[in-house]
Every structure is written in C-alpha cells, then in structure tokens.
Amino acid sequence: MTVFISGAARNAAADAITALVDAGAAGGKLQIRSGTQPAGPDATATGTLLAEVTLAATAFAASSGGSAALAGTPLSVTAVADGTATWFRILDSAGVARIDGSVGVSSADLVVNTTTVSTGLDVEITDGTLSIPASG
Secondary structure (H helix, E strand, C coil), X not given: CCCECXXXXXXXXXXXXXXXXXXXXXCCEEEEECCCCCCCCCCCCCCCEEEEEECCCCCECCCECCEEEECCCCEEEECCCCEECCEEEEECCCCCEEEEEEEXXXXXXXXXXXXXECCCCEEEEEEEEEECCCEC
C-alpha cells in the first residue's frame, strides 16, 4: 500500500529539515563537490571540494507545496579547485551534514551556471530546492 502525505505534513517536514541548517550561531555552508555522491549526509563526503559558500542565517524560504527554496539566489561562489560539479552538501554552522543533492545546469536539486569548475572563477548558483514527495 502506498503512503500519501498531506500538503501540510510535506511543508512541516521540509521546514523541519531546513531548520536544522539554520540552527546555531552562524549560517550553514553549502559545498559543491565532484565525484560520486555518497549514500547520504551521514556518509563521509566524497570527491573534491570545488567551492564553498556561507549561507544566510535563514538559508531557505518557508516551504510551499512540500518544497523549500534556497534563499538569496542567485549566489556567487569562487571555486577553490578544478573539476566537474556533480553533487552538493549543506552543513549546519557546527559542520554537521544535513542535506545532499545533485548539481546540474538544469533538472537538478542545485542549479548552477556551469558544472565545469575552474580554480579562481565564479560559479553562480541560480536555484536550489529541497522537496518532500507527496507519496512514497
């Protein structure tokens, strides 16, 4: 039997997850990485750290339709290494990993202007969304 989640429950779940990112004395961090995405935020980060940006104290807007949008987009971040951006990790201000997702120029959890990253050049984050599915 399929489980269906109400819109209010989806919004509450998304808001609870994003609140974990906002907890602490400072903004969380968003890392753009290369390589194969690990099984989830509880797993050790893989690949090369290509870029990292400090997020706003409130990193996501309030959720609607089960989705929470990354606040402050577009964001620009300067690359610290060369590589192909394939996934991202969001950590809270204490450095605890909370969210992992895909990176791409479209149809990804984190949308960037390019996945070909070069040291010293900017990567622009144009969109980022955390979505809770309606059914599982």
